[in-house]
Amino acid sequence: MTDSQNKNYIIALDQGTTSSRAIIFDRDANVVCTAQREFQQHYPQAGWVEHDPMEIFATQSAVMVEALAQAGLHHDQVAAIGITNQRETTVVWDKISGRPIYNAIVWQCRRSTEICEQLKRDGHEQYISDTTGLVTDPYFSGTKLKWILDNVEGSRERARNGELLFGTIDSWLIWKFTGGKTHVTDYTNASRTMLFNIHTLEWDSKMLEVLDIPREMLPEVKSSSEIYGRTKSGIAIGGIAGDQQAALFGQMCVEPGQAKNTYGTGCFLLMNTGTNAVKSTHGMLTTIACGPKGEVAYALEGAVFNGGSTVQWLRDELKIINDAHDTEYFASKVKDSNGVYLVPAFTGLGAPYWDPYARGALFGLTRGVRVDHIIRAALESIAYQTRDVLDAMQQDSGERLKALRVDGGAVANNFLMQFQADILGTMVERPQMRETTALGAAYLAGLACGFWGSLDELRGKAVIEREFEPALEEACKEKLYAGWKKAVSRTRDWEPHEESH
Numbered sequence: 478m479t480d481s482q483n484k485n486y487i488i489a490l491d492q493g494t495t496s497s498r499a500i501i502f503d504r505d506a507n508v509v510c511t512a513q514r515e516f517q518q519h520y521p522q523a524g525w526v527e528h529d530p531m532e533i534f535a536t537q538s539a540v541m542v543e544a545l546a547q548a549g550l551h552h553d554q555v556a557a558i559g560i561t562n563q564r565e566t567t568v569v570w571d572k573i574s575g576r577p578i579y580n581a582i583v584w585q586c587r588r589s590t591e592i593c594e595q596l597k598r599d600g601h602e603q604y605i606s607d608t609t610g611l612v613t614d615p616y617f618s619g620t621k622l623k624w625i626l627d628n629v630e631g632s633r634e635r636a637r638n639g640e641l642l643f644g645t646i647d648s649w650l651i652w653k654f655t656g657g658k659t660h661v662t663d664y665t666n667a668s669r670t671m672l673f674n675i676h677t678l679e680w681d682s683k684m685l686e687v688l689d690i691p692r693e694m695l696p697e698v699k700s701s702s703e704i705y706g707r708t709k710s711g712i713a714i715g716g717i718a719g720d721q722q723a724a725l726f727g728q729m730c731v732e733p734g735q736a737k738n739t740y741g742t743g744c745f746l747l748m749n750t751g752t753n754a755v756k757s758t759h760g761m762l763t764t765i766a767c768g769p770k771g772e773v774a775y776a777l778e779g780a781v782f783n784g785g786s787t788v789q790w791l792r793d794e795l796k797i798i799n800d801a802h803d804t805e806y807f808a809s810k811v812k813d814s815n816g817v818y819l820v821p822a823f824t825g826l827g828a829p830y831w832d833p834y835a836r837g838a839l840f841g842l843t844r845g846v847r848v849d850h851i852i853r854a855a856l857e858s859i860a861y862q863t864r865d866v867l868d869a870m871q872q873d874s875g876e877r878l879k880a881l882r883v884d885g886g887a888v889a890n891n892f893l894m895q896f897q898a899d900i901l902g903t904m905v906e907r908p909q910m911r912e913t914t915a916l917g918a919a920y921l922a923g924l925a926c927g928f929w930g931s932l933d934e935l936r937g938k939a940v941i942e943r944e945f946e947p948a949l950e951e952a953c954k955e956k957l958y959a960g961w962k963k964a965v966s967r968t969r970d971w972e973p974h975e976e977s978h
């Protein structure tokens with residue numbers, strides 16, 4: 478048996494907002510083994526979110542070792558690693574010591590709101606939208622990176638001298654896994670930085686100048702499916718994609734018009750638009766995704782900041798549930814939310830509102846409201862936010878979705894999926910294979926090293942486990958949704974502007 482025949486597995490490393498996971502796939506793209514570790518969230522101020530990059534690397538390395546050990550595999554048996562990651566989260570590290578100079582500033586963090594306001598005052602909003610496909614919001618890496626360079630003493634100078642490197646989580650992990658040899662990212666992650674021209678596929682000189690970012694610290698940008706380097710143990714790293722683009726690929730939405738919604742910490746609805754970089758007039762982002770071979774394709778994206786995190790808030794802060802799974806039981810105990818709306822604008826509102834000043838609120842409280850109603854309202858808020866996004870995206874794309882493909886941790890919740898179908902008036906399709914993010918990264922890595930010849934070999938994998946049919950009558954659906962829109966309008970522009978930075 479030759480060496481390559483002996484390599485019968487691909488490992489996907491899925492570095493998410495709340496946990497690091499490693500998933501091993503066999504040649505039939507079946508999951509052989511999964512290992513997962515949660516890591517600490519840091520909230521140093523209201524609206525700020527940080528991670529420790531060393532903890533991210535430590536948990537990600539640990540789960541890879543754990544998964545291999547559980548499966549009884551040696552690293553020699555792995556053909557390649559695919560990396561997929563929470564996007565936008567920004568790390569700056571010292572090239573020599575290999576240590577970050579500041580905690581990672583997480584995609585949800587609002588600390589660069591004032592930098593965005595300045596960009597708007599200076600008239601850069603249109604340029605940012607035309608060039609990077611993004612809205613001027615603290616969500617993206619560019620203003621987070623500027624914040625670090627402005628606030629960590631001497632860092633801009635050190636970056637100019639080539640002593641510091643910048644990366645999103647994919648770059649950070651690859652740099653660490655290759656022992657400091659490889660400093661790369663891929664087009665999908667680069668397209669989330671606000672520093673990258675999505676049309677010419679290059680770092681954008683004007684954005685670097687406007688944000689005063691030294692070019693020396695940027696990673697080389699590569700395709701999503703190629704061999705970038707090897708881990709210290711010799712495994713090829715062959716795929717990189719931001720987690721939402723990886724999920725789109727894993728759901729095989731590689732042709733124009735195909736879309737998926739992922740329900741994780743946030744909710745991310747992406748629609749592939751092929752070679753056409755569609756410009757939104759309804760608050761969607763234009764972003765880079767992957768075509769059938771992992772090549773550059775464009776997508777429209779609606780990003781909702783707080784989806785499953787709303788359920789975590791019920792569990793960790795309010796402590797009214799023990800486990801995310803219990804929400805289904807409590808929400809189903811009551812016939813409706815009793816007029817309660819929860820708007821989880823904990824870190825402002827993303828698409829289609831883009832309001833960093835919005836803050837969360839509960840509306841419609843009366844004396845008869847019980848915890849069950851609040852739990853139900855929390856789940857309903859996830860579905861309402863998805864409706865906001867889908868309505869906007871359908872107006873931009875001119876396409877009406879026949880069915881919404883879903884994935885992510887929260888799709889296990891049958892109540893949520895049914896309410897989603899009801900409030901959209903559209904069928905919701907839940908796949909049998911829920912690990913679509915990891916699967917997408919595995920496919921990209923497997924295609925790069927010839928483990929799989931083409932996606933066509935794997936089409937049979939896209940099996941629907943359950944369809945949720947809309948069952949709510951039109952008038953009722955629209956009345957509920959009108960209540961949601963009213964609630965959202967009351968949360969807008971809540972935080973005073975001068976206190977947001």
Ligand SMILES: Nc1ncnc2c1ncn2[C@@H]1O[C@H](COP(=O)(O)OP(=O)(O)O)[C@@H](O)[C@H]1O
Nearest residue numbers: 493495741742785786788801802885886887890
């Ligand atoms: N049964 C459930 N009902 C509702 N929400 C759930 C359920 N299971 C998990 N979640 C939520 O889904 C999220 C985890 O999904 P995952 O896709 O792993 O997220 P991420 O990649 O963002 O870390 C958590 O925010 C959790 O609260």
Ligand SMILES: O=P(O)(O)OC[C@H](O)CO
Nearest residue numbers: 493494563564741742743
């Ligand atoms: O870690 P997730 O799955 O919540 O995804 C985070 C997104 O990539 C942020 O843009």
